[in-house]
Amino acid sequence: MSVLVVGSVALDTIKTPTGERKDSLGGSATYFSYAASFFTKLHMVGVVGKDFPAKHIALLKKRGIDLKGLEITKGKSFRWTGSYEGDLNQAETLNTELNVFGDFSPKIPDSYKDIKYVFLANIDPDLQMDVLRQIKKPTLVVADTMNLWIDIKRKSLEKLLKKVDIFILNDAECAQLTGDHNHLRAARKILSMGPKYVVVKKGCHGSLLFGKNEFFTAPAYPLTVVHDPTGAGDSFAGGFVGYLAQTKKLDKKSIRKAVVMGTVVASYNVEGFSLDRLKRLKKSDIIKRVNDVKKIVSW
Amino acid sequence: MSVLVVGSVALDTIKTPTGERKDSLGGSATYFSYAASFFTKLHMVGVVGKDFPAKHIALLKKRGIDLKGLEITKGKSFRWTGSYEGDLNQAETLNTELNVFGDFSPKIPDSYKDIKYVFLANIDPDLQMDVLRQIKKPTLVVADTMNLWIDIKRKSLEKLLKKVDIFILNDAECAQLTGDHNHLRAARKILSMGPKYVVVKKGCHGSLLFGKNEFFTAPAYPLTVVHDPTGAGDSFAGGFVGYLAQTKKLDKKSIRKAVVMGTVVASYNVEGFSLDRLKRLKKSDIIKRVNDVKKIVSW
Numbered sequence: 001m002s003v004l005v006v007g008s009v010a011l012d013t014i015k016t017p018t019g020e021r022k023d024s025l026g027g028s029a030t031y032f033s034y035a036a037s038f039f040t041k042l043h044m045v046g047v048v049g050k051d052f053p054a055k056h057i058a059l060l061k062k063r064g065i066d067l068k069g070l071e072i073t074k075g076k077s078f079r080w081t082g083s084y085e086g087d088l089n090q091a092e093t094l095n096t097e098l099n100v101f102g103d104f105s106p107k108i109p110d111s112y113k114d115i116k117y118v119f120l121a122n123i124d125p126d127l128q129m130d131v132l133r134q135i136k137k138p139t140l141v142v143a144d145t146m147n148l149w150i151d152i153k154r155k156s157l158e159k160l161l162k163k164v165d166i167f168i169l170n171d172a173e174c175a176q177l178t179g180d181h182n183h184l185r186a187a188r189k190i191l192s193m194g195p196k197y198v199v200v201k202k203g204c205h206g207s208l209l210f211g212k213n214e215f216f217t218a219p220a221y222p223l224t225v226v227h228d229p230t231g232a233g234d235s236f237a238g239g240f241v242g243y244l245a246q247t248k249k250l251d252k253k254s255i256r257k258a259v260v261m262g263t264v265v266a267s268y269n270v271e272g273f274s275l276d277r278l279k280r281l282k283k284s285d286i287i288k289r290v291n292d293v294k295k296i297v298s299w
Numbered sequence: 300m301s302v303l304v305v306g307s308v309a310l311d312t313i314k315t316p317t318g319e320r321k322d323s324l325g326g327s328a329t330y331f332s333y334a335a336s337f338f339t340k341l342h343m344v345g346v347v348g349k350d351f352p353a354k355h356i357a358l359l360k361k362r363g364i365d366l367k368g369l370e371i372t373k374g375k376s377f378r379w380t381g382s383y384e385g386d387l388n389q390a391e392t393l394n395t396e397l398n399v400f401g402d403f404s405p406k407i408p409d410s411y412k413d414i415k416y417v418f419l420a421n422i423d424p425d426l427q428m429d430v431l432r433q434i435k436k437p438t439l440v441v442a443d444t445m446n447l448w449i450d451i452k453r454k455s456l457e458k459l460l461k462k463v464d465i466f467i468l469n470d471a472e473c474a475q476l477t478g479d480h481n482h483l484r485a486a487r488k489i490l491s492m493g494p495k496y497v498v499v500k501k502g503c504h505g506s507l508l509f510g511k512n513e514f515f516t517a518p519a520y521p522l523t524v525v526h527d528p529t530g531a532g533d534s535f536a537g538g539f540v541g542y543l544a545q546t547k548k549l550d551k552k553s554i555r556k557a558v559v560m561g562t563v564v565a566s567y568n569v570e571g572f573s574l575d576r577l578k579r580l581k582k583s584d585i586i587k588r589v590n591d592v593k594k595i596v597s598w
Contacts, residue, residue, distance in 0.1 A: 087474075088480075181386035181387075182386075182525075183503070183521070184522065202504065205504035206504075206516070206518075217596055218596075219505075219516035219518075222514055224481060224484050224487075226481075253598060256598035294598075296515055296516050297516055297517075298555075299552060299555035
């Protein structure tokens, strides 16, 4: 199954305890696509400005990612500047220049409208809904969000959740959305809002999968060096959705394994700035760490 | 194998979002003993004042816990007052009255000196060392500590660690002791200080076991209601050491399973104030949740 992703394509300026990068390739659709491309064919919808470096486009194309839906429009590309300190679990946003992304109105190419697997990366929930209206009959809709939308677009997000099969969010967002710090109670509230499954990402504490009569926990893969946590959530989603698209199954066992695939791809992603680590990654590396994760939870 | 525990026996006044208790039975040696008593015979060393309610003594005796080493001395018992809010992961200490515990100098009865399994609950590391000097030839020494001792008795703690086989601490203490937020790097530092294994407890995020060529993660058992987190760490240690004493093995597989036993006993403990939940617990309940934990990590 091929996968459609709609999200941001950005130029990130990032500082972490181990280094810094200026205007490196980033954005939710970018990380997601690259991560998912280890498993399946990707079709991207997004927008960049005329200033967007040709080498970044070339990198994604070389990876086989279909960029027909990536608009290159007059103006400057979306830029994000952030830094990480201490335990690296939380980014501090230093600057956001939406630029052409501020007027983003996703236009789904006709050739994309029959795609069955859809990932709605973190954008305004009204735009996420617009995307769904343009897709004919998706089999699987997976969505992400962020604290901003929970804060200022809660009604739109709640409307969207009725159309979402699997909702992925982090633990802070989960508490913010439900007003509940208890993950199990919070996840049950979200399940009652529409999704069949909820995945709660907890950074270095791993992730939780909730569904009707379903609960699964996956640890984070243990790392001694994290260079850049940017894109961890999106590369998690890429591994997760990519694996489901590859396996073409949506049973509980496959969804559990997809969580582990997401965990592992994200673990590689944070080992380098931007896509540096994923660019060197092989499918066999992913399988190796998946087997390692099995070993660290078994007794 | 029977187990010796040295630690506090206290009267706790506790407030949590779901209720409050005044002068309820608490203390590290209490929680540890009661939790471990599901698996093996316990011998306790501690001190209480003349005001200590006879019903608490009766409860521990009824459980088969040997209290020959529990001094009942002139003065008032150790009292701790604390409250929990929000996600319940952190206690706020409102008041500490050390009373007779302030002069505690553990005297190990002769009949305890041949005990092979020793748990040094959270007390001054100099006293923990005093205990070890009095024990003839222990097979397994497991120790806990707290932020206070890392802060003011680091040298003593480092000396103790050379004599400890398994060191149990929480994630905040792990970062404080090593100056490192990365659990894997931090645990390696602690392993280099002496212990063969380090267990890092992460509250609702589960726990991690580190050893030479060994890494294991156990999730927390998912709960929708936590009434009182007090004693979670000590009941974890009780399940952990108790199981190892019962199984009489110290191979990697047994230590992993002991972590799960600790996880499960702690999960029951926090479902009630003081020992309320453990008092109603059956061994079969523990086995049931251990099987549940296996299900939630498998794929």
